[in-house]
Amino acid sequence: MGDDIVLVIVVATALAFDFTNGFHDTANVVATSISTRAMSPRLAVAYAAILNFVGAFISLEVAATVAEDVVEQGAITPTVVFAGLIGAVSWNLITWYYGLPSSSSHALIGGVIGSTIAAVGTGAVLAEGVVGEVLVPAVVAPIVAFFIGAAAILACYRIVGRQRPGAVVRGFRLGQIASGGLLALAHGTNDAQKTMGVITLALIANGTLAEGAGVPFWVVVSAATAIAFGTYTGGWRIIRTMGMRIHKMDAAQGFSAQGAGAAVILSSSYFGFPLSTTQVISGGVIGAGAGKRLSAVRWGIAGNIVVAWLLTLPAAAAIGALAYGVTRAFGTGAVGPVVVTVAAVALVAVAFARRVRQGAPVPAG
Amino acid sequence: MTFASIVDWDALLETVAVSVAAGLGIVVVFSIAIYGAARFAEGRRVGAPMETALAAVLTVVALIACVGAVAAGIVVMVTR
Numbered sequence: 001m002g003d004d005i006v007l008v009i010v011v012a013t014a015l016a017f018d019f020t021n022g023f024h025d026t027a028n029v030v031a032t033s034i035s036t037r038a039m040s041p042r043l044a045v046a047y048a049a050i051l052n053f054v055g056a057f058i059s060l061e062v063a064a065t066v067a068e069d070v071v072e073q074g075a076i077t078p079t080v081v082f083a084g085l086i087g088a089v090s091w092n093l094i095t096w097y098y099g100l101p102s103s104s105s106h107a108l109i110g111g112v113i114g115s116t117i118a119a120v121g122t123g124a125v126l127a128e129g130v131v132g133e134v135l136v137p138a139v140v141a142p143i144v145a146f147f148i149g150a151a152a153i154l155a156c157y158r159i160v161g162r163q164r165p166g167a168v169v170r171g172f173r174l175g176q177i178a179s180g181g182l183l184a185l186a187h188g189t190n191d192a193q194k195t196m197g198v199i200t201l202a203l204i205a206n207g208t209l210a211e212g213a214g215v216p217f218w219v220v221v222s223a224a225t226a227i228a229f230g231t232y233t234g235g236w237r238i239i240r241t242m243g244m245r246i247h248k249m250d251a252a253q254g255f256s257a258q259g260a261g262a263a264v265i266l267s268s269s270y271f272g273f274p275l276s277t278t279q280v281i282s283g284g285v286i287g288a289g290a291g292k293r294l295s296a297v298r299w300g301i302a303g304n305i306v307v308a309w310l311l312t313l314p315a316a317a318a319i320g321a322l323a324y325g326v327t328r329a330f331g332t333g334a335v336g337p338v339v340v341t342v343a344a345v346a347l348v349a350v351a352f353a354r355r356v357r358q359g360a361p362v363p364a365g
Numbered sequence: 366m367t368f369a370s371i372v373d374w375d376a377l378l379e380t381v382a383v384s385v386a387a388g389l390g391i392v393v394v395f396s397i398a399i400y401g402a403a404r405f406a407e408g409r410r411v412g413a414p415m416e417t418a419l420a421a422v423l424t425v426v427a428l429i430a431c432v433g434a435v436a437a438g439i440v441v442m443v444t445r
Contacts, residue, residue, distance in 0.1 A: 059442050132371040137380075144381050145388075152392035159396040163403035171399035179391075182435060189442070256392050263388030270383075270442050271376045 022230025038176035055188025056224030061272030066197025069129030087111025087320025103276030114317030142283030149287025172251035179258035260284035398427035
């Protein structure tokens with residue numbers, strides 16, 4: 001009974017993480033469309049939410065990687081998964097508070113690794129999977145997106161450079177409706193699957209599913225719904241960072257950045273690499289800016305984003321380990337997760353209230 | 366176990382190749398569609414029917430190629 005309560009808390013926390021993932025990453029998906037005025041904020045966010053939901057049903061390769069290749073399935077408990085999720089949610093909220101587009105995916109994987117190390121040591125972490133399927137793609141993907149974004153914008157300007165600006169801008173704005181949709185679809189495909197993977201891991205750890213079991217359909221539907229709802233709720237602060245503060249984009253740059261991001265995320269999802277969609281989209285955005293003019297990119301802000309990337313995995317791991325320690329201090333039953341959840345919800349409420357008072361991270365509208 | 370053996374380089378290189386081909390390809394082909402649309406508008410403005418017709422064909426073919434590439438990519442993912 002106690003284990004089932006813990007499992008319910010884990011699933012609820014995972015879906016809350018998925019919600020924050022959508023909330024946090026809305027900006028990555030819609031910022032370029034909004035900043036180039038291809039779509040109104042409200043429409044862009046609603047459109048992204050619907051395509052996030054649809055995207056979650058396209059593939060399950062990433063969910064399988066998260067469930068099977070990051071930590072030893074047989075060595076962990078639902079409490080470990082719970083603590084990992086707390087690490088991820090906490091880091092997501094810290095970076096949201098400061099307006100930094102860090103990676104929800106690396107926060108999740110870092111949190112689970114940290115809590116696993118705290119619970120059973122480093123032996124249960126599958127170094128091969130973490131390095132080969134998470135860390136190396138994490139480095140490669142944004143760089144590839146950067147170069148695609150840069151090459152694409154150069155090609156765009158070369159092809160349409162001598163045409164009347166009005167027709168070209170209208171054309172790329174229309175194109176952004178499609179490329180933005182594709183990016184939202186890609187985001188749903190890669191990011192919702194990570195939550196599916198973690199819930200599946202918890203179900204296996206609890207003995208509800210057998211080791212190596214696939215993702216149940218109800219998990220797919222609930223993860224898709226949570227990320228879509230989070231996306232709809234949006235995150236205005238990061239929309240500003242992504243859309244305006246890195247560099248001011250024109251419609252062709254927005255289209256190039258979105259095309260680069262969607263291509264990298266979708267092809268990575270196909271091969272089961274749980275990428276940071278944030279990093280990839282940032283790579284595409286910076287590439288599309290640098291391709292036009294290196295000085296157009298505000299490198300200081302781009303540098304802050306890089307620092308947030310580097311910190312995410314270890315910081316979420318540290319919080320995940322701490323959350324495990326605090327949870328276990330209350331024993332092995334449901335009391336620890338309940339206390340930590342209540343504390344986490346209280347902290348979230350305080351952070352949200354402070355942020356709203358200071359400058360409105362409000363739903364786009 | 367070496368670093369080189371941990372990483373599935375084939376899958377990673379294939380991911381990079383597909384990303385470059387799809388990302389760059391779609392942006393380039395869509396830019397050609399916009400070029401065609403701009404030439405179409407210009408052709409109509411100055412009354413050049415041949416150029417207008419060619420530009421219309423270019424635009425339509427490029428748009429079909431874009432939509433086809435996206436649809437093919439999604440079908441490949443769904444049917445894996």
